[in-house]
Each structure stands twice: as structure tokens, then as C-alpha cells.
Amino acid sequence: MMMPDATLKTRFTPKALKPIDLPQQFVSGCFSPCGAFFFAGSMDGQLGRWCVVPDTVEPELIALPTLTGLTAWVSVCVALPDGKHVVAADSWGNLAAWSYCADTIEPVWKVANAHDGWIRSLVISPDGQTIATCGRDGRVLFWSTSGQKKSEIVVSGDLSIVRFAPDGKSLFVGSLEGKVGQWAWSGDTSQTASLETSAKLREFDASPLFKVNRLQDVGGVRALAISPDGSTLLVGGTQPVNGGNVQGKPTLLPFNIADGSLKKKAELGTDGDVYVTDLEWHHDGCWLITTSGNPGQGKLLTWRVEDEQPLAEVKLSNCHLVRQHPSGRWFAALTTNANSNGNGKVLDKSGEYLGNRSPLQVLVLPS
Template identity: 45%
Template sequence: MNDDLASLKTRFEPKEAKQLKLDRQMNAARFTACGKYLLAAGHDGLVRRFDAAADEMPELKPLVGHGGWVQALALPKKRDEAQAVDPAEDVVYSVDSWGQLRCGSFVDEAAAPRWVNKTAHDGWILDVTLSPNGKLLATCGIDRAVRVWSAADGSKLHEFSVPECETLSVIFAPDDGSVLAGDLSGKVRQWELASGKLTREFDATSLHKADRLQEIGGARHLLFNPDGTKLLCAGTKPKNGGNVQGLPTVLVFDWTSGQLEKSIELGKEGDVYVTDLAFHPAGFLMATVSGNPGAGKLVFRRLEDDAAFFETTKMPNCHSLTLHPSHQKFAVVATNGGSNGNGRNLAKDGSYPGNFSPIHVWTLPDPVA
């Protein structure tokens, strides 16, 4: 794309189409590769399902079986646009705050799970990802372990340890030959699967600070660009602890050399964290941001530019972003307006109203039209 920023905004400015109303907070949402379902990971231990093929996207019966918060989801992807997902791949891999890793059908909520590991980690699993070839899973969590599993049967194949602190994010290399994990200190480690050796580290320590007896930030999200030449690491450049302040930041590393190429800031100090990333096929980055209560952003930006060509602060505290396989719509998990924590007033009936996560569904214009 050689367009200027104004032209890009004209071509790709989204419009909000609907909000899916929920009664609980969600950590993440993902469209399935077939495009027929939207799945959301809930604080209530459910994987919520929505009919993404219908205009109103009604909620379907949820997937059950988790004990704690469902933290993250991983789904098989089409190998190319012409290849449909095999029926055997109509599965979702989900992890929770009790250490469970689970594989089950996202089509039939009544079907027995394909497999379950209730003790995949000792405590909270913070991320799960599927390898590009769909054969391997990787997980990481607060027990400072990174584990690689067979996607087919859930058997453990590899285990790596991060002795200093918990691991926050995990991703496979584009060639399936290694796994990477980002930790709270801002280090991103790469292990070769064949040898089990730690081969290199990426320095993202600018995304960490120890302040006011807090460890702030960390390498919270990892993503490769579509051609696999750049590794993106997202989080915040922290200013202080307490009421955490920091610049929402994406670090861009050259995959071959491991060198930092660029540091991209997507907001001001009160915006704090970049929470999720996705690449649009047209080549630009889509990002969500969550900071102080009520502070949330959706940002579209090319890596090579010095500014975003689209952003909106309409949605408070955005936590997740997922692009539909048609590239004609996307969904953002956000937070209800007026959210707060300690000190919130009770409702008239004496209850303590919790926060909830509306899922905002946006449409994208057809750039060819």
C-alpha cells in the first residue's frame, strides 16, 4: 500500500454494526476459521458462542467444563483461502485460571471434549497458541513454565522453564521449529524444539519496570507479521506503579537478526497497555488498548508510518480483537461504561454490580469497491 493516511482512512474506516450484550466480563474473543462462530472466553468459566453467520449474531449455548476464568482461546486456521477447515478441526483449545487445558468441539456444545488436562499448569495459564501447521499447542503461565503439547491428543512433548518470573505470552515461529515466550521482565526467549535448547533472547525490557513494590508491564503479546520477517511484542512502557501509568507500545524486531527495528507508541500514558494485535491482509496493524478506567482505544496503523490512520476511543478498556476470515468485519471485547472497582456504590437492592464486557462488532468497507 502506497496510500497516504487520509486515503487509508477513506478505504478502511470501520463502522460499528452492533453490540453483543453480556452479563459477565470476557478476556478474549475469536472468530472460527469457517466464519460461522464467534467464541468468547469468560470470567464465568464458560466459552460463550455466537452465531456469526446470522446478522444479529444471537448467542448460542455455551461450552462448559472450566472451573475458573477462561483466559485464552486458540483455534485452527485455514491453510489458504481455498482450503476449508477439516471437520476434525472444528475444535477450540481453551485455558483457565485453575491450570486446565481443554480441547472440544465448538460446533456441538453437548459433545464430550476431545481431551482435557486439568493440571496442565500449576495455577493460572495466561496464554495458549497453535502452531502454524496445526499440530502443536503451546501454553504458559504463572508457574514460570512453557509447555508444548500434541494438538491431537494433549500429550506433553516439551517443557521449558523461565526461572525469574511468570510467562505472559507464547507463540510458535513461522517454520514450526521453535517456540517463543515473553515474560514479566520483558525478555522474549526462543527455544528450538528439536534440540530443546534456548537459542536466543529478544530484549523487550523497556516494557517492564519495578516500582512501588510492583512488577509492571512485561512482554504481554507476541505476533509475527504475515510474511514472518518481523516479530512484534506488545505491552506498555511503564512510568509508575500504583495506579499504573505507561505508554502503550509495540516493539518491532527483525526476525533474522533479532535486532529491535522500531518502537511504536499507540497512545498517551493513561492509555497504558496494548492488549491485542492482528494484521489486516492489506498490510496494516489493528490494535486494542486498555488503560485507566474508561480509557480504551482501537488503532489502525502501518508499521512504516509515524502515525495511525484510524483510531477511536469510543470503547472503554478494550481487551481483545478478532478479525473475521472474510475480512469484512471484526469484533472487540471491551468493558462497560462507568466501570470501577473498590468503592463502587451498591445498587438499590443492596447488590454489588460487577463489570461486564460488551462485544462490539464492526464492519469494514470493501477496499476494492
């Protein structure tokens, strides 16, 4: 293992700019391919939409009318590469798409009960033609970009993440039971297939990220990404110590995709830091990683597989995801406000029950 030198550390140490205060709590987010729009999924069925103000020293967001049509948690949203549509899914199993440049706030198409319950992940195939979704019902479903169901794959478990390989020839599915599998993907979705049988290429042992504690299944696969060259699979989560108030070290498991071997086990914090929540490859040559643990504890890290230590880390309150702006000049981490916890009734100055918010922390790497 290598120790990153000081120059490299400096190069990959993000600078936090002024956070953008979003008005409520959000659980998902994405940019449009042109970078002019930002979307965030709320906890009450709305897809927030903002215009990203260009050419400012520090990015700003201007709120646009919220997109409607979903319910409960809008758990995932992704902008299609067509530059016109954003697709989102909710925790009640609904899937919908909007034309985000249009005035209307209603979806252009919607599939009610696309899954039986919580859709946890949604991803677009590298060719931009297929939407893959997975969720608590243990299924991976494939959709056209106009919302037509193309095929269905039955995988058992509570499926937390689906990702396509960069070459589009296989896909990876992770579950909250700590399982990760790779299946062949031909793009031919004319028939329902069973990934458990013929198409399965490999399993990756992510069991350190899962345990049963009394009645509770704890941990599982919380983040998953494939390196741009398709050689390495990164699986993130925690090594659970207990259930209830879940504790555990945020952990990354990098696997060699060719043979399924584990390259190392990278622990990125203490037991209170808990989960690796998201992973994105930064084009400058490092991974952007977010963690979220006990209220107030969270980080954004820059990291390379070959190094023993992270290149750098920035403490941020409960980071749940990171998204790079398409300009490549900055990226944003969805966080939770400080002092987000506390027992009993907490009221604001007007006597209203106080909820939390999701500040969007803008960060840049030194040029």
C-alpha cells in the same frame, strides 16, 4: 519514516457498527474457522458459545449453551483448524477441549493441572498438530490436539505469551519481566528440552516495557505477533510509570527478527492509555492493535511499522482483544462497558451488586 496519506488513512479507518452486548465480563475470545461460532472465556470458569448469524447487514450472535469444565478465569481460547474443536485454558492451570457442534457442554478431553497455576497463552502450531501453552509457572508445554503432553520446555519467569513463527521453525516466548526469546522449533517433541540452552536463537530487548516499582513488577510483554513474512516481531505493552494504578504510554517495539535489532519505539497514546493488549495482522495490509488503560480509555488502531503515526484509531472503552472474522469482512474487539469503575458498593435497581460486562464491538474497514 513515512506519513500515511489521506487516502490510505481513509482506507484503514474502521467503522464501528452496533456493539453486541455480552451478558458478563469476558477475558478471552475466538471465532471458529468457519466463522459460524464465537467463543468467549468468562471470569467464572465458563466458555461462552454463540452462533454467528450469517448474511445480516450487521453481525448478530445467538447464545448457545455455555461450555463447562474449567474454573476461575478462562484466560485463553483457540479453535482448532479441524473445524470441530475449541481448546481453552484457565487461570488454575487446567486445559480442555470441546466439540463445539455437539449438544454436550462437557469437554471431550481435559488435562487438570496442566500447568501449576495461570495459563496465560495458548497457540496452535502452523501445521495444526501441536498446541503450545505457557503460564506463570515459567514453562512452555506442548500438547497433541487430543490432549497428550508431548514435551516441556522450562523457561524462567511469568510467561505471558507464546507464538509460533509463520514457518513453524521457531517460536517466541514473552514474559511479564519484559523478556522475549526466540527458540528453534523442529516439531520433534519426543523429548523434554531446555530452551535456555541449545535451542535458543535470539533474545529481544523488551526491557523498556518493564520496571520494578517498590514491591511490584509492572508491565511486561502483553502482546506479541510476527509479521506474515516472518521478518518482524512486534512486542506490545506499556512503558510503566508506576505500580498500583498502573500508568504508562502504550508502546510497540518492532524488532528485525534476522538480527534482533529494534526498528523503532512506537508510542500509541498517553500515560492513561497504558497497555497495548492485542495485535492481529489484517490481510488488507495493516496491524489491528487494541489498547486498554484507565477505565473508559481504550482504542482500536490500525498501524503499519513504516509509518510515523497510526493510520487511524477508534476510541473504545478498554479494548482487551481483537479477532477477525474468518470471512474477512469484519472484526470484533472485546471491550468493557463504560463507567466500569467506582469506589464502594454499586447496586443495580434490584439491589444486586453490579458487575461489569464486555460489549463486543463490531468493526469493518471500508471495502
